[in-house]
Amino acid sequence: MSIVRVRAALAAGVAMAALLAGLLAPASADDLTDKADQLDERIAETESALEGASQRLQRAAADLVAARAQLPGARAAYSAAAGRLTSARERLALIRQQLRELRAQQEKVQAEIAAAQRRITRSETLIARIVRYQYQTGGYAELQVVLDADSPTDFVQRVMATQSVTESQSEIIDRLNADKSVLAAREQQMQVTEEAIAATEAEAEKQVDELASLADEAREAKRAVKNLIGQRADALSIAEEERAAEEQRLADLEAAQVALAAEIAQSASTGTATGRLIWPLPGFSAGGGVGWRTHPVYGYRSCHTGIDISASSGTEIIAARAGTVIRVEADNGGPYGNNTLIDHGNGLATFYAHQSGFAVAQGDRVAKGEVIGYVGSTGYSTGSHLHFEVHINGVPHDPMGWFGGVKTPQSEFCP
Numbered sequence: 001m002s003i004v005r006v007r008a009a010l011a012a013g014v015a016m017a018a019l020l021a022g023l024l025a026p027a028s029a030d031d032l033t034d035k036a037d038q039l040d041e042r043i044a045e046t047e048s049a050l051e052g053a054s055q056r057l058q059r060a061a062a063d064l065v066a067a068r069a070q071l072p073g074a075r076a077a078y079s080a081a082a083g084r085l086t087s088a089r090e091r092l093a094l095i096r097q098q099l100r101e102l103r104a105q106q107e108k109v110q111a112e113i114a115a116a117q118r119r120i121t122r123s124e125t126l127i128a129r130i131v132r133y134q135y136q137t138g139g140y141a142e143l144q145v146v147l148d149a150d151s152p153t154d155f156v157q158r159v160m161a162t163q164s165v166t167e168s169q170s171e172i173i174d175r176l177n178a179d180k181s182v183l184a185a186r187e188q189q190m191q192v193t194e195e196a197i198a199a200t201e202a203e204a205e206k207q208v209d210e211l212a213s214l215a216d217e218a219r220e221a222k223r224a225v226k227n228l229i230g231q232r233a234d235a236l237s238i239a240e241e242e243r244a245a246e247e248q249r250l251a252d253l254e255a256a257q258v259a260l261a262a263e264i265a266q267s268a269s270t271g272t273a274t275g276r277l278i279w280p281l282p283g284f285s286a287g288g289g290v291g292w293r294t295h296p297v298y299g300y301r302s303c304h305t306g307i308d309i310s311a312s313s314g315t316e317i318i319a320a321r322a323g324t325v326i327r328v329e330a331d332n333g334g335p336y337g338n339n340t341l342i343d344h345g346n347g348l349a350t351f352y353a354h355q356s357g358f359a360v361a362q363g364d365r366v367a368k369g370e371v372i373g374y375v376g377s378t379g380y381s382t383g384s385h386l387h388f389e390v391h392i393n394g395v396p397h398d399p400m401g402w403f404g405g406v407k408t409p410q411s412e413f414c415p
Helices: 010-020 029-046 055-137 141-147 152-267
Strands: 286-288 291-294 301-304 307-310 316-318 323-329 338-345 348-358 371-375 385-392 395-397
Touching: 055 152, 152 301, 152 323, 152 338, 152 385, 152 395, 323 348, 338 371
Parallel strands: none
Antiparallel strands: 286 307, 291 301, 307 385, 316 371, 323 338, 338 348, 348 371, 348 385, 385 395
């Protein structure tokens, strides 16, 4: 009742305007166009208002929907980032293992190179000594050894010894050449190994940088999931708080409806209501009618006992019929905000709620069409509008019954 959501389409507004044409003062084509434009504006302003829910709840609901929608994607992003991070770590471990193996191979080759170099040095030293000795003896050392033999047997032994020395010289030269070949091969192998180590170290460094980037990505993805979970929890907490607030508003509304009916029964006239009413906001159409309203979030129902007419704040509200003002109530934090109650005699009373201000006082006698207040958004309201009720002997009836509809009592529209 007090929190408005316009459900009528423009066609319904035009139909309502046609229905009221016989009840309103004649207007020019320009006036009708202006009023239609105003109606469009009012509908556009109120279309998005969520019936029965506060703005805080609307924001919380939007946050909750957003969090629920984004959470699966955020979790998937985190899982993917974590997977890439694990793969990167495994790749880095493999690269480091390859590097260790290459360095071990490098050490082995270095040892083989050092050993070959030592053998070459020894062989070259021996050859140098032999060459130096031969040079000093003029090349006749072997012959002198043979000629100095004391006996045939000694001669043979000296010849064999000379041959052995000659063969040893040849073996030394062969070993020297072999060691030089080994050295060249190992040095080439060392170059390949060093190049492989350099490439692997570069790959490891690149992998470390990628690992750091992936770690940042994973942390950010995890933070996004955590934030969305927190957002969802906050939204649910707000929803629970608003549930209690909405339940209190419902209780307040029901109490206010009972109190209003009791006051009308006590203070207003009784009898058989007759006669016509005029529209309290000329140029503006009803956007919400009587009947049960289901809370869009919590699902509980409340009875809307009047109609809601959207209009800009400050728009003049006129008395639907001549009568006596029996209540002018300032906004006290209750559902109706600033409101006015008028007794028209014979059990007929009209009620105007959510006003921004008053133009009459309790006890005033008002004429049909006289300004009695101004449109506002006080009380339980989310936008400027007039909540208008019609009572017969304290029982709310559908106000549209006085404007072409059926005068349905509350027991029928909220059974």
